[in-house]
Every structure is written in structure tokens, then in C-alpha cells.
Amino acid sequence: MNGRRGPLVSPGVARIFAIILLFVIWEVGARFYADPLFLCPPSQAVVALKHIFADPKIVNAIRVTIYEVVTAFLLSVSVGMVIGLAVGLQGFTKSTILPIILLLYATPQATILPLFVLSFGIGPAAKIAFGVSHGIFPVIVTTVAGVQNLRPHLLTAARSMGASRVQVFTSIVFPHMIPSFFTGMRLGMTAVLLGVLLAELYVSTAGIGFYTRLFAESFAPPDLFALIAVLAAIAVTLNELCRTMERRFSRWHAA
Amino acid sequence: MKFKMRWPQRLIQLGVLIAVLGLWYWATLPGGINQLLLPPPAPVFRNFWNLLTTSSIWPDLAVTVREWVTAFFIAAVGGCTLGYVISRSAYAVRVFDPLLAGIYSIPAILLFPLYLLFFGLGPGSKIAIGTTIAFFPVVLNTIAGLSYVDKAYITAARSMGANDAQLFWSVMLPAAFPVVLTGLRLGCIVAFLSILGGETISSLAGLGHRIVSLAENMESAQMFGNILFAVLMAFIINGVVSYVEARGRRGMQ
Numbered sequence: 001m002n003g004r005r006g007p008l009v010s011p012g013v014a015r016i017f018a019i020i021l022l023f024v025i026w027e028v029g030a031r032f033y034a035d036p037l038f039l040c041p042p043s044q045a046v047v048a049l050k051h052i053f054a055d056p057k058i059v060n061a062i063r064v065t066i067y068e069v070v071t072a073f074l075l076s077v078s079v080g081m082v083i084g085l086a087v088g089l090q091g092f093t094k095s096t097i098l099p100i101i102l103l104l105y106a107t108p109q110a111t112i113l114p115l116f117v118l119s120f121g122i123g124p125a126a127k128i129a130f131g132v133s134h135g136i137f138p139v140i141v142t143t144v145a146g147v148q149n150l151r152p153h154l155l156t157a158a159r160s161m162g163a164s165r166v167q168v169f170t171s172i173v174f175p176h177m178i179p180s181f182f183t184g185m186r187l188g189m190t191a192v193l194l195g196v197l198l199a200e201l202y203v204s205t206a207g208i209g210f211y212t213r214l215f216a217e218s219f220a221p222p223d224l225f226a227l228i229a230v231l232a233a234i235a236v237t238l239n240e241l242c243r244t245m246e247r248r249f250s251r252w253h254a255a
Numbered sequence: 256m257k258f259k260m261r262w263p264q265r266l267i268q269l270g271v272l273i274a275v276l277g278l279w280y281w282a283t284l285p286g287g288i289n290q291l292l293l294p295p296p297a298p299v300f301r302n303f304w305n306l307l308t309t310s311s312i313w314p315d316l317a318v319t320v321r322e323w324v325t326a327f328f329i330a331a332v333g334g335c336t337l338g339y340v341i342s343r344s345a346y347a348v349r350v351f352d353p354l355l356a357g358i359y360s361i362p363a364i365l366l367f368p369l370y371l372l373f374f375g376l377g378p379g380s381k382i383a384i385g386t387t388i389a390f391f392p393v394v395l396n397t398i399a400g401l402s403y404v405d406k407a408y409i410t411a412a413r414s415m416g417a418n419d420a421q422l423f424w425s426v427m428l429p430a431a432f433p434v435v436l437t438g439l440r441l442g443c444i445v446a447f448l449s450i451l452g453g454e455t456i457s458s459l460a461g462l463g464h465r466i467v468s469l470a471e472n473m474e475s476a477q478m479f480g481n482i483l484f485a486v487l488m489a490f491i492i493n494g495v496v497s498y499v500e501a502r503g504r505r506g507m508q
Binding site for chain 2 (some may be wrong): 011012014015018019038092095096099100106107108110111112113114115117118119190194196197200201202203212213215216219221225228231232235236238240
């Protein structure tokens with residue numbers, strides 16, 4: 001940008017142009033140069049969306065996936081919060097248990113995916129369990145960090161004014177937890193999505209993993225692209241939902 | 256996070272470890288959990304020890320490491336280059352930074368079926384997924400590092416007559432380096448994790464493939480040994496990469 005004149009269009013408009021340009025290149029490249037067995041132009045993927053939503057089995061598979069993500073997310077958040085509070089509220093438990101939790105957090109969960117399938121079967125239970133194994137750790141760690149941010153003088157002041165344990169929790173700990181709670185929710189959602197999708201892609205009899213495999217193996221790129229686009233849209237929506245809540249509920253804290 | 260290590264905590268952690276091992280042993284006694292689901296500790300550790308002392312895992316390890324190094328190399332070079340090009344103009348940063356961040360919020364593992372279609376079951380699809388996932392932390396951190404260098408440094412260097420090259424090498428790079436390094440560290444780790452994930456889903460060889468095929472053959476003790484090996488490897492990578500990052504950070508100051 002030079003000093004005298006601003007850019008021709010605002011960044012937002014330029015971004016939309018960049019996206020359109022990308023799709024045009026893809027369309028032209030796929031239509032005229034690529035092997036239709038492997039790559040399809042985006043327009044065909046849009047047309048294939050109709051197939052996807054017309055087939056009740058695929059719609060059901062998408063519904064099952066959403067159900068798995070939401071269940072795993074709710075479990076991760078509720079259990080993770082409780083563990084995080086239990087571990088974080090006392091210095092002793094924190095310095096004892098938190099290193100163990102961080103150790104577990106750092107293990108590559110993909111390697112134990114076959115174990116989840118062996119113990120929970122190939123149905124939704126394994127996907128939910130695997131999603132929880134991804135989502136619970138960020139929730140625990142951010143909850144502990146949130147408790148840590150609590151200013152000690154607030155606690156001391158409340159106690160010296162005769163607040164009970166419950167009162168301390170409801171009027172000091174809880175309000176201060178809210179921002180980190182929503183940060184934990186956002187990170188947890190990203191992780192749960194990864195876990196559930198990994199498990200779906202690994203083995204699935206009726207979920208979306210079954211269909212991605214089917215479309216890939218039967219060389220039907222339009223259907224594959226359409227299904228992936230639908231899943232990406234769901235993932236982005238869920239992520240954005242958490243992000244918006246985080247932004248909304250952490251605002252009061254800055255004041 | 257740093258912890259002040261004191262004796263009681265250490266003892267309790269040791270106690271937890273012993274309790275877990277004890278519970279594991281107790282659960283696998285006759286009449287307990289099915290040994291296919293959870294083999295007893297002794298054969299697992301024997302297998303783990305075999306993996307460490309013999310060369311049987313080397314072919315698979317070599318495949319995984321080659322995929323990982325290739326993916327990280329492509330992501331690091333591509334991410335740093337694109338990040339540098341974008342960060343040259345404040346306008347480009349405002350256009351492309353939210354775009355890249357937006358794409359980053361799509362779970363990239365969804366692309367894996369496509370990559371299987373494009374690149375086949377071999378290393379190609381794992382390199383592709385590793386590169387895709389590692390690329391974003393690198394490029395976003397490069398942009399963040401290079402475009403938020405304190406303007407006072409730049410003005411000062413300019414007023415002392417620094418040219419573009421001098422400005423880049425002596426001002427921009429040292430100031431941006433820690434942030435870029437964080438991106439590279441994240442990229443390095445997520446590349447390894449996503450390649451393991453990719454190998455678990457579909458592959459012909461590699462650590463993830465080994466674990467899955469052992470699971471499918473119900474060789475539980477061997478599978479657990481291999482899992483321990485992969486976990487150990489992830490810890491070593493984590494440790495080494497964090498050490499290199501800390502060293503690089505200090506070296507630049």
C-alpha cells in the first residue's frame with residue numbers, strides 16, 4: 001500500500017476474488033486436462049450434492065456422524081470440566097496429576113485406534129470413545145489453566161468476608177472460569193472432530209467412512225467431493241459455533 | 256508448563272504407575288479380561304524389548320520416517336516461502352491470512368480419501384496428508400512472525416540506511432524467528448501424528464500399518480509392543496523438537 005492511494009478493493013472483496021479464481025482454475029483444469037476418474041470440476045461436485053441428499057442411506061450416515069461428534073463433544077466437555085476442576089483447584093493434586101495428564105495428552109492416539117475398535121466394535125460407540133479420547137485433554141488442560149488464572153487475592157478476600165465454599169465457587173471461581181471454559185470447548189470441538197473422522201475413515205459399516213471409501217474405490221470423484229464438502233461444511237459450522245460463543249462470553253472478562 | 260518437583264508428588268506418581276501396572280496384571284489373570292483385548296504386561300514388554308534390540312521394525316520405521324521427513328520438508332519450505340511472499344505486503348496479509356486461517360479450521364483428515372484416490376495406498380498419500388496438515392501452522396506462524404515485527408525496529412534500521420537485504424537478515428528475521436520456529440515445531444509434530452493416522456486408515460507399510468495388521472491378526476501382545484514403540488517415538492520427537500526450538504530461540508537472541 002502506498003501512502004497516497006488505498007488499494008483498489010477492500011481485503012474482503014479481494015479474498016472473495018481469490019476464492020473464485022481458485023475455483024475457476026480448478027474448473028478449467030479438471031474439465032480440460034485431468035483424468036475424470038480422479039478429479040472432477042467443482043460444478044459436477046455441486047450437481048452430485050443432489051445424489052448425496054437424495055440417498056436416504058447417505059443422509060443417515062451423515063446424521064450418525066453428527067450424532068457421534070455431538071455426543072463425544074458433550075462427554076468430553078462435561079467429564080473434562082469435572083476432572084479439570086478436581087485437578088486444578090488444589091495445588092497438590094495439580095502438581096501430581098497434571099503431569100500424568102499431559103503425558104497422556106502427548107501420546108499419539110492414532111496408534112491406539114485399533115484398540116478402540118477391538119473393545120467398542122465397529123459401530124458408533126468406538127467413534128464416540130475415540131472422539132472423547134481426543135477431546136477430553138484440551139478441555140482438562142484449559143480448565144486447569146483457567147483455575148490457575150484465578151487471582152488469589154479474590155479468594156482470600158471472599159474467604160475473609162466469610163464466604164462459604166459454595167459461595168466462593170458460584171461467585172468467584174465460576175465467573176472466572178467462563179472464558180477458559182469456552183476456549184476449552186473450541187479446542188475440544190476441533191479435537192473431537194479429528195478423532196471421530198479418523199475413526200470413521202478407519203473402519204465404518206454405515207457411517208460416512210464407508211461412503212468415502214466406496215466412492216474412492218468406485219472412482220466416483222463427484223460424489224466423493226460432494227460428500228467431503230458436506231462434511232467440511234458441518235465441521236466448519238460446529239467450529240464457528242464454538243468460536244462465536246468463545247468470543248461472546250469472554251468479552252466481559254476484559255473489562 | 257514447569258512444575259516444582261517435590262517428593263510427595265513423585266511418590267504418588269510412582270504409586271499411580273505401579274497401580275496401573277498392577278491393575279493391568281490383575282485384569283489379565285485367568286478369568287479376567289479377554290487376552291485378545293488386553294494381553295498381560297510381561298509378553299508386551301518382551302515384545303517391546305525385542306523391537307528395541309532387533310532390526311525387525313526397521314523396514315516399517317524407515318517408511319514412516321521417510322514419509323515424515325519428506326512431508327515436513329515440503330510443508331516447511333512451501334509454508335515459509337508462501338508466508339514470506341504474503342507478509343511482504345500488509346494488504347496481502349489482510350487478504351490471505353483470514354483465508355488460510357479459515358481453510359485451517361476444516362479438518363484436513365477429510366482430504367485423506369481424496370489423496371488415496373490421487374496418490375494410491377503407498378507413501379504418496381501419507382506424504383500428501385502430512386504436508387497438508389503441517390503446512391498451515393508453518394505458513395500462519397510465518398505470516399504472524401514476519402508481519403508483526405515492531406515498526407520501530409524497521410524505522411530505526413531504515414533511518415540508519417539499511418537496504419532491503421540487510422533489513423531482512425538483521426531485523427526482520429531475528430525478530431520473527433521465534434514465532435516461525437514455533438510454527439515449524441508444530442508442523443513437525445502434526446506431520447508425524449497425521450502420517451501415523453494416515454497409515455492406520457490405509458497403507459501398505461509403516462508403523463501405523465504394522466499396528467493395524469497386528470490388530471487384525473489378533474496378535475495383541477505384539478500390537479501393544481508396537482504401540483509402546485510408537486508412543487516412545489512420539490515422546491522422543493516431542494522432546495527433541497522442543498529442545499531444538501529452545502536452542503534456536505536462544506541462539507538468535
